[in-house]
Amino acid sequence: MSIKSGTGNAEEKRITRGGHIATGTSAERRAKTAKNGTQRSASTRQALIDAAHDVFIEMGYFDARVSDIVKRADVAHGSFYTYFPSKREVFQAVVDQVGVLIANAVATQPDDARGDVYGNLERANRRYLRVHHQHSRILALVEQVATADDEIQKTRLAARAKHVARIERTISHLADRGLAEPDDDTHTTAGALVSMLSSFAHWSTLDPDYDEDRVSVALTRIWARAIKLRRQSATT
Amino acid sequence: MSIKSGTGNAEEKRITRGGHIATGTSAERRAKTAKNGTQRSASTRQALIDAAHDVFIEMGYFDARVSDIVKRADVAHGSFYTYFPSKREVFQAVVDQVGVLIANAVATQPDDARGDVYGNLERANRRYLRVHHQHSRILALVEQVATADDEIQKTRLAARAKHVARIERTISHLADRGLAEPDDDTHTTAGALVSMLSSFAHWSTLDPDYDEDRVSVALTRIWARAIKLRRQSATT
Amino acid sequence: MSIKSGTGNAEEKRITRGGHIATGTSAERRAKTAKNGTQRSASTRQALIDAAHDVFIEMGYFDARVSDIVKRADVAHGSFYTYFPSKREVFQAVVDQVGVLIANAVATQPDDARGDVYGNLERANRRYLRVHHQHSRILALVEQVATADDEIQKTRLAARAKHVARIERTISHLADRGLAEPDDDTHTTAGALVSMLSSFAHWSTLDPDYDEDRVSVALTRIWARAIKLRRQSATT
Amino acid sequence: MSIKSGTGNAEEKRITRGGHIATGTSAERRAKTAKNGTQRSASTRQALIDAAHDVFIEMGYFDARVSDIVKRADVAHGSFYTYFPSKREVFQAVVDQVGVLIANAVATQPDDARGDVYGNLERANRRYLRVHHQHSRILALVEQVATADDEIQKTRLAARAKHVARIERTISHLADRGLAEPDDDTHTTAGALVSMLSSFAHWSTLDPDYDEDRVSVALTRIWARAIKLRRQSATT
DNA sequence: CATGAATGAGTGTTCATTCAT
DNA sequence: GATGAATGAACACTCATTCAT
Numbered sequence: 001m002s003i004k005s006g007t008g009n010a011e012e013k014r015i016t017r018g019g020h021i022a023t024g025t026s027a028e029r030r031a032k033t034a035k036n037g038t039q040r041s042a043s044t045r046q047a048l049i050d051a052a053h054d055v056f057i058e059m060g061y062f063d064a065r066v067s068d069i070v071k072r073a074d075v076a077h078g079s080f081y082t083y084f085p086s087k088r089e090v091f092q093a094v095v096d097q098v099g100v101l102i103a104n105a106v107a108t109q110p111d112d113a114r115g116d117v118y119g120n121l122e123r124a125n126r127r128y129l130r131v132h133h134q135h136s137r138i139l140a141l142v143e144q145v146a147t148a149d150d151e152i153q154k155t156r157l158a159a160r161a162k163h164v165a166r167i168e169r170t171i172s173h174l175a176d177r178g179l180a181e182p183d184d185d186t187h188t189t190a191g192a193l194v195s196m197l198s199s200f201a202h203w204s205t206l207d208p209d210y211d212e213d214r215v216s217v218a219l220t221r222i223w224a225r226a227i228k229l230r231r232q233s234a235t236t
Numbered sequence: 237m238s239i240k241s242g243t244g245n246a247e248e249k250r251i252t253r254g255g256h257i258a259t260g261t262s263a264e265r266r267a268k269t270a271k272n273g274t275q276r277s278a279s280t281r282q283a284l285i286d287a288a289h290d291v292f293i294e295m296g297y298f299d300a301r302v303s304d305i306v307k308r309a310d311v312a313h314g315s316f317y318t319y320f321p322s323k324r325e326v327f328q329a330v331v332d333q334v335g336v337l338i339a340n341a342v343a344t345q346p347d348d349a350r351g352d353v354y355g356n357l358e359r360a361n362r363r364y365l366r367v368h369h370q371h372s373r374i375l376a377l378v379e380q381v382a383t384a385d386d387e388i389q390k391t392r393l394a395a396r397a398k399h400v401a402r403i404e405r406t407i408s409h410l411a412d413r414g415l416a417e418p419d420d421d422t423h424t425t426a427g428a429l430v431s432m433l434s435s436f437a438h439w440s441t442l443d444p445d446y447d448e449d450r451v452s453v454a455l456t457r458i459w460a461r462a463i464k465l466r467r468q469s470a471t472t
Numbered sequence: 473m474s475i476k477s478g479t480g481n482a483e484e485k486r487i488t489r490g491g492h493i494a495t496g497t498s499a500e501r502r503a504k505t506a507k508n509g510t511q512r513s514a515s516t517r518q519a520l521i522d523a524a525h526d527v528f529i530e531m532g533y534f535d536a537r538v539s540d541i542v543k544r545a546d547v548a549h550g551s552f553y554t555y556f557p558s559k560r561e562v563f564q565a566v567v568d569q570v571g572v573l574i575a576n577a578v579a580t581q582p583d584d585a586r587g588d589v590y591g592n593l594e595r596a597n598r599r600y601l602r603v604h605h606q607h608s609r610i611l612a613l614v615e616q617v618a619t620a621d622d623e624i625q626k627t628r629l630a631a632r633a634k635h636v637a638r639i640e641r642t643i644s645h646l647a648d649r650g651l652a653e654p655d656d657d658t659h660t661t662a663g664a665l666v667s668m669l670s671s672f673a674h675w676s677t678l679d680p681d682y683d684e685d686r687v688s689v690a691l692t693r694i695w696a697r698a699i700k701l702r703r704q705s706a707t708t
Numbered sequence: 709m710s711i712k713s714g715t716g717n718a719e720e721k722r723i724t725r726g727g728h729i730a731t732g733t734s735a736e737r738r739a740k741t742a743k744n745g746t747q748r749s750a751s752t753r754q755a756l757i758d759a760a761h762d763v764f765i766e767m768g769y770f771d772a773r774v775s776d777i778v779k780r781a782d783v784a785h786g787s788f789y790t791y792f793p794s795k796r797e798v799f800q801a802v803v804d805q806v807g808v809l810i811a812n813a814v815a816t817q818p819d820d821a822r823g824d825v826y827g828n829l830e831r832a833n834r835r836y837l838r839v840h841h842q843h844s845r846i847l848a849l850v851e852q853v854a855t856a857d858d859e860i861q862k863t864r865l866a867a868r869a870k871h872v873a874r875i876e877r878t879i880s881h882l883a884d885r886g887l888a889e890p891d892d893d894t895h896t897t898a899g900a901l902v903s904m905l906s907s908f909a910h911w912s913t914l915d916p917d918y919d920e921d922r923v924s925v926a927l928t929r930i931w932a933r934a935i936k937l938r939r940q941s942a943t944t
Numbered sequence: 945c946a947t948g949a950a951t952g953a954g955t956g957t958t959c960a961t962t963c964a965t
Numbered sequence: 966g967a968t969g970a971a972t973g974a975a976c977a978c979t980c981a982t983t984c985a986t
Contacts, residue, residue, distance in 0.1 A: 044970075044971085060383055060384045062298055062384060063384060065954090065955065065956085066955075066956065066957085067955075067956090075971075075972090076971060076972040076973055077956095077957095077972080077973060077974095078957090078958080078959080078971070078972055078973060078974095079970075079971055079972070079973095080957095081956095081957065081958075081959095082969095082970065082971075085957095086956080086957085087956075140383050141383060143379050143380065143383070144379070144380045144383040144384065147296055147376050147377060147379070147380040148296045148298060148299060148380070157442060160439065183454075183457060185450060185453075185454055188450055188451060188454040189454055189457075189458065191436060191439065192432055192436050192451075192454055192455055192458055193432075193458075195431070195432050195435035195436040195438075195439055196428055196429075196431050196432035196435065196436075198435065199431035199432065199434065199435030200427060200428050200431040200432075202431075203396065203427065203431055206393060214421060214424055215424060215428075217421075218419075218421055218424040218425055218428055219428055221419065221425075221462075222425065222428055222429075222458065222461075222462040225458075225461040225462055225464075226457075226458040226461055226462070228461075280945095280946095301979085301980065301981085302980075302981060302982085303980075303981090311946085311947095312946055312947040312948060313947080313948055313949090313982095314946070314947055314948060314949090314982090314983080314984080315945080315946055315947070315948095316981095316982095317981095317982070317983080318945070318946080322981075322982085323981070513948090513949065516949080516950085532855055532856045534770055534856060535856060537975085537976065537977085538976075538977065538978085539976075539977090547950075547951090548950060548951040548952055549951085549952060549953095549977095549978090550950075550951055550952060550953095550978085550979080550980080551949075551950055551951070551952095552978090553977095553978065553979075554948095554949065554950075557978095558977080558978085559977075612855050613855060615851050615852065615855070616851070616852045616855040616856065619768055619848050619849060619851070619852040620768045620770060620771060620852070629914060632911065655926075655929065657922060657925070657926055660922055660923060660926040661926055661929075661930065663908060663911065664904055664908050664923075664926055664927055664930055665904075665930070667903070667904050667907035667908040667910075667911055668900055668901075668903050668904035668907065668908075670907065671903035671904065671906065671907030672899060672900050672903040672904075674903075675868065675899065675903055678865060686893060686896055687896060687900075689893070690891075690893050690896040690897055690900055691900055693891065693897075693934070694897065694900055694901075694930065694933075694934040697930075697933040697934055697936075698929075698930040698933055698934070700933075752966095752967095773958090773959065773960085774959075774960060774961085775959075775960090783967085783968095784967055784968040784969060785961095785968080785969055785970090786961090786962080786963080786967070786968055786969060786970090787966080787967055787968070787969095788960095788961095789960095789961070789962080790966070790967080793961095794960075794961080795960070
């Protein structure tokens with residue numbers, strides 16, 4: 001929990017800092033505003049996000065009270081509303097930050113062996129599983145909240161669509177290079193594989209006998225077979 | 237704090253939400269009702285379950301109020317507690333009923349063609365998809381509530397374990413008959429396939445371009461490849 | 473504070489008692505509802521109105537808290553909302569009841585001497601002054617709230633319009649009987665006289681040297697001169 | 709609990725709304741400001757008063773927030789308290805300024821025709837009506853606030869007393885010159901006429917068919933008749 | 945067994961005011 | 966003297982649950 005999220009409520013409400021349209025005499029003021037208090041302000045905001053993250057994990061979204069969050073962040077109750085118009089918005093901020101962390105972790109790592117397609121796939125799946133394990137509780141809460149909140153639902157749908165599109169591109173790319181022979185309906189296949197991955201990651205969290213190796217091996221095998229991925233990278 | 241433990245807490249402290257000291261009056265009545273259920277009481281109970289089902293679908297679990305349910309069931313507010321000790325119990329009852337419907341629909345149907353393993357598999361998947369679509373909202377709510385309620389969570393885990401075990405048996409059976417060549421880790425494979433199926437069914441619900449044919453074909457293909465199912469049933 | 477007001481919120485919200493459209497099996501239920509609980513319900517409602525009346529007088533509208541009202545009515549905080557959707561609505565109910573009391577008090581009394589037009593006018597003014605004194609605080613609060621609440625403002629405008637219309641009719645009637653010679657603009661004259669009466673009644677409340685006799689004499693004199701009322705009733 | 713006593717109470721208890729122990733910092737600054745008012749501080753103060761004036765008109769006293777005022781004045785939130793100890797003081801300042809404007813407008817104008825008593829009276833009434841129309845909203849707010857704030861109430865009572873006294877003097881003066889024959893109770897008559905004027909001016913504001921001519925003619929007629937003012941100035 | 949009025953703990957949100965910078 | 970983040974008391978309103986009738 002450390003990256004500053006760009007979805008501050010000031011932007012949403014289309015109100016400039018200071019709450020009015022800058023009208024000209026305010027060049028100085030604006031310049032100051034950009035620096036002034038930013039340090040303190042940002043740290044309070046981040047403290048609230050971090051506290052909210054922890055409280056949500058412990059109590060769930062619906063049972064978490066704003067008062068729990070501010071207590072843990074060690075700020076006054078009212079200060080919460082300086083940064084977030086409601087409980088919803090902190091949750092959104094927490095989710096956004098976790099989303100960034102996940103995206104970074106899932107992205108291809110430089111140490112992936114060139115040419116070892118199968119190995120790369122397994123490593124990618126393993127990274128995915130690992131980061132999902134780390135944030136499993138928050139991800140489960142997103143499901144919980146999405147059922148009752150359209151905005152969160154949209155975020156979630158968008159994230160999934162992005163994931164599916166990425167997998168689809170990967171599959172096409174492998175097919176182009178002659179490394180795989182997927183069937184025609186790449187989109188549906190990608191969707192099914194993404195579902196398998198995310199859902200199994202979710203369930204694994206609840207499994208006391210969870211073994212990362214076993215799961216990533218099995219998932220990668222199904223995946224590879226689904227698109228007829230050649231075990232040996234032919235071009236190497 | 238889960239819903240259940242929250243309720244338990246209130247009981248421990250003998251401070252009820254209604255602001256009265258619990259003297260067990262409606263609890264006693266409920267106990268009686270459960271035993272000598274008359275014609276009328278049964279129908280009122282069912283009316284409440286049906287109403288709850290609809291209200292939960294429209295408003296979600298957390299936003300649904302007991303008053304909405306009794307209103308729709310055309311029953312007095314107080315009567316609700318003659319049949320259910322709390323809101324979570326009606327939800328449980330709704331889920332149980334839906335669970336039975338799903339189980340019946342998914343069970344092998346007598347009209348499955350003998351010997352056509354692949355076809356049977358696809359038909360089974362199709363049935364699964366269809367019934368999941370019918371009850372998608374309730375199933376999503378189960379996810380939602382499970383995150384905050386341990387009892388529901390257990391029900392859900394049990395249902396999944398049963399499903400996985402069934403798939404595992406199916407795979408073993410096919411392997412025994414020489415119709416498939418699954419790898420050693422049948423359990424993990426079965427888990428991954430169940431995840432794929434349930435998760436994709438869930439997401440498909442939200443897809444405006446959902447096409448049952450396309451999805452069941454794709455899912456069955458991945459599934460078949462995962463266990464190296466022979467396309468033609470050789471032994472028949 | 474005793475007359476039941478007809479502006480219950482159930483009617484406003486267009487929701488029938490029970491919160492649903494009666495659909496046929498409910499003949500019994502409806503019959504019952506009309507009798508059942510009405511006694512208790514009405515008394516609680518009236519207790520709340522009476523308590524609100526007193527609290528508003530002591531604290532003013534904006535400083536009065538719902539908790540003060542329920543405390544004085546000796547009912548639970550939540551019960552308030554069984555009868556009124558908000559603080560606004562109790563205020564409306566209080567004002568409506570006071571409005572009825574004032575209307576009754578101002579209406580022509582049977583003991584008015586026949587033919588003594590001037591005396592009748594003075595007696596009417598005196599009754600008006602007296603009842604305004606009794607309810608001066610509530611009437612002042614209506615002014616206070618009307619500035620911030622359109623609904624109350626409308627009620628107030630309507631009440632004034634009615635009063636002006638009544639005075640206008642009275643003046644025309646006197647003119648028809650040859651007892652007065654008002655100028656042509658009866659409407660404006662009536663408005664001015666009503667303003668004089670209500671405003672002076674209001675200010676008198678704040679005057680430690682207030683003397684009902686002196687004020688009613690002076691007001692009646694101005695009034696009589698304004699419409700050239702004959703001192704002696706010519707027709708008697 | 710009036711606004712003023714509410715504030716006083718907080719100070720007594722040394723528990724301020726801002727949750728800090730009052731140490732007098734901005735109070736001290738305010739004291740300084742009051743003495744060596746620089747060019748800038750004077751203009752900032754005036755900007756706040758102007759902004760407050762507009763905000764109060766738009767939102768009313770109770771709904772107006774200090775933050776709205778500073779926003780419109782383009783001043784930092786904290787700076788408000790450099791110039792005013794509280795919200796009620798800006799209101800007082802606004803009212804005082806409006807009071808001066810009204811007093812100036814109502815004062816006898818040099819172009820009043822000598823000797824035409826009736827005409828002068830009508831012109832004075834007309835000026836009164838016009839300026840009341842201009843400031844009707846603020847004047848209504850004074851009523852609103854006075855009901856909850858003793859200090860404002862006193863200001864208002866004093867203003868009225870002054871007005872009544874002035875009218876009383878005018879009447880006596882006319883009587884002395886033989887231009888009118890008021891009855892003995894000049895004080896009450898003056899009070900009634902002032903009430904009529906101010907109240908009718910207030911109500912006229914809300915009348916879509918308001919016509920200055922008609923109203924000032926009617927008011928002046930009633931007034932003249934009330935003190936038996938001679939229509940023609942006989943002595944000139 | 946039905947009814948629905950009564951209960952009251954719980955909580956999100958506002959906003960005047962302070963003060964460190 | 967200006968700034969705006971921080972403060973926290975205050976309050977309206979909800980709703981699961983009880984129980985007298």
